[in-house]
């Protein structure tokens with residue numbers, strides 16, 4: 142594989158290996174979500190009590206969440222573009238916008254959950270709600286971890302500038318963020334749209 | 339206090355005393371010999387794959403001991419009808435911990451030990467792709483296993499079987515903390531296993547020595563590749579399944595419950611979507627070991643290399659499509675059962691191909707009866723019978739008779755012991771001199787080998803008959819009127835023979851540390867692959883110069899052409915630095931798991947926060963590597979040459 146082993150060469154080889162490893166990790170995460178989706182698909186009609194998606198989901202709420210998350214994916218893409226041009230400031234700026242959008246998404250989601258719980262639709266009400274809360278909050282948890290991680294990377298960018306390590310981190314981070322976006326699109330369709338239909 | 343510590347059973351008090359005495363003794367020895375620093379610097383913080391492998395082996399052998407004691411206790415209870423040795427509750431706990439420990443905390447770490455020992459050496463690399471992650475995997479396994487194991491003195495062991503089927507494992511039927519221990523013990527070590535799967539996949543795909551095409555790679559490396567792919571596809575399923583069970587138990591959700599619209603059979607489907615591939619995860623590397631051993635000790639290239647590779651890949655793909663054979667009796671209907679019956683039988687085909695390839699390799703080879711070869715030869719007939727009874731079980735209508743009987747118990751022990759354990763032992767004997775620099779004593783090894791082998795058949799052949807006679811698994815006692823007594827007694831005798839075999843192996847290791855035949859050549863078996871081209875034990879950086887490996891059996895070809903692996907000039911070598919974070923992060927996971935097990939939410943959250951802090955701390959570290967200067971490398975190499 143690595144023919145000439147100059148230190149620089151070796152270093153880059155390492156960074157690219159990490160990106161490759163992260164792709165595989167994302168694949169495992171994909172399977173994780175697939176299992177949760179399957180569980181939801183099996184249980185979505187097991188309501189056993191008055192609560193169904195049709196009554197609980199509010200279209201403006203989840204539509205807003207969707208737009209916010211999609212926009213954040215776009216801004217994280219802009220961050221990568223800034224990085225490729227070698228501009229630290231816009232890079233950090235766009236990451237900050239992404240973080241804020243992510244936080245807004247989480248805020249809306251928590252709000253939605255609280256409202257549902259106050260109506261009596263909790264995780265222990267019926268199987269449909271159990272699978273709904275686990276699926277959606279697993280995604281939410283992923284987004285929250287992503288937010289903390291992104292802030293950490295912003296601080297590192299400030300300290301170290303754009304170099305091979307920080308570059309790889311931003312790259313991996315944005316992969317993760319886009320991935321969560323894709324998962325959300327499935328969530329939006331399978332859980333919410335099909336729920337209110 | 340009464341709920342916290344398990345009380346009332348003399349066996350448990352004995353265990354309590356043993357644990358306290360052992361801990362005190364360890365602390366005393368470490369303090370007396372001033373070894374704490376050494377322990378921290380050389381072992382706890384190490385990222386060296388060879389040392390991590392050694393730690394895996396130690397843990398795995400300890401777990402084999404614990405699982406073996408569980409097995410002996412069960413066999414004692416079953417030796418005669420109406421025995422009053424174990425109560426039903428205690429028996430339930432023991433078969434649960436035995437099964438879980440043997441598969442997840444014995445077989446898996448044994449397998450990772452061999453991955454760690456061999457893979458970088460065999461593909462000509464200086465370490466794995468992500469050494470830090472590798473250390474983390476080990477410590478996650480360690481603390482997961484610890485969490486699972488303390489349950490029998492604190493809080494109470496899980497008792498719902500090794501796969502914890504709901505509704506039995508739900509709060510409604512298992513209100514204690516045992517199942518929580520089960521969930522967190524496996525969950526924590528499972529994250530480590532998944533990380534190892536990714537790590538070794540990337541290592542094999544990206545770090546091979548120049549010239550080593552995939553289709554020239556040694557078969558053990560291929561088997562690890564197949565196993566890692568299977569880990570990557572299935573361990574996330576396990577993670578989800580256990581997490582959902584925990585959500586049910588912790589938040590009162592209704593995913594797998596009997597009420598509220600839950601569906602227990604979905605758990606059974608999910609857990610076997612992991613569980614069946616899991617048995618292939620552990621057996622594939624064993625197949626790889628057999629290939630290496632057969633080829634080395636027949637002094638021949640492996641017969642049918644390409645078909646070996648393809649059969650392993652086919653097995654790893656097919657293994658995803660057989661899970662329903664574990665519950666044909668669920669009543670999914672004839673078409674579903676027929677599909678899974680056929681896929682299950684189909685796995686026999688590639689497996690058969692492999693067996694024939696091993697036999698053809700031995701055919702007209704110059705066979706040396708070394709210890710690794712003995713275990714390999716014993717594997718062939720054992721696995722043949724295990725495979726044949728597996729095909730019997732795969733006949734769905736017939737399985738309505740065999741299901742959950744001792745016939746099944748005999749079948750899966752035959753594949754797990756005859757296939758997995760024999761294979762790993764062959765690997766242990768084969769690579770031991772590479773890692774430690776001395777061979778394990780032959781005479782004691784042969785004793786252990788025969789004890790294990792005779793013991794195996796004496797123990798498990800009667801169980802096939804017991805299955806036909808109607809004895810079901812997980813029964814803790816039976817009456818004289820059943821007519822099972824003689825078979826059970828014989829079976830128990832066999833278990834004891836295997837137990838003695840294990841003790842002899844313990845003695846063999848201790849004896850050989852003192853008097854084992856030293857290996858000064860680095861190539862004690864006249865091997866064929868790259869790991870035998872370097873000294874034993876290898877220097878930290880493994881290869882002073884990365885070898886060229888353009889042929890299959892690269893080292894064999896080099897020897898034939900008279901190429902020496904030694905170089906005259908060296909370059910500085912880039913190595914990963916040690917780190918204490920994997921250990922600390924795993925301690926935090928342990929705390930989190932312990933807290934959540936007992937519903938001590940604040941402790942659980944504190945543990946999780948600790949995990950987060952460790953992750954961030956690592957993210958902010960930039961100087962994680964160092965160089966061994968060229969001069970130092972040439973000094974070390976010269977030292978080795980003088981020793982040889």
Ligand code: HEM
Pocket residue numbers: 406409410412413433434436437438440441445498499500501747751754755758759797810811812813833836
């Ligand atoms: C060393 C000799 C061994 C003996 C004598 C032995 C004996 C037993 C016995 C008596 C049972 C309980 C049967 C029942 O009551 O249902 C059992 C269950 C089991 N054993 Fe072993 N065993 C041995 C080794 C192993 C190994 C090496 C593995 C795996 C690698 C293993 C995996 C299992 C599993 C998964 C179960 C099922 C547990 C359950 O029912 O939940 N055993 N074994």
Ligand SMILES: [Cu+2]
Pocket residue numbers: 613614660661663664
């Ligand atoms: Cu199976």
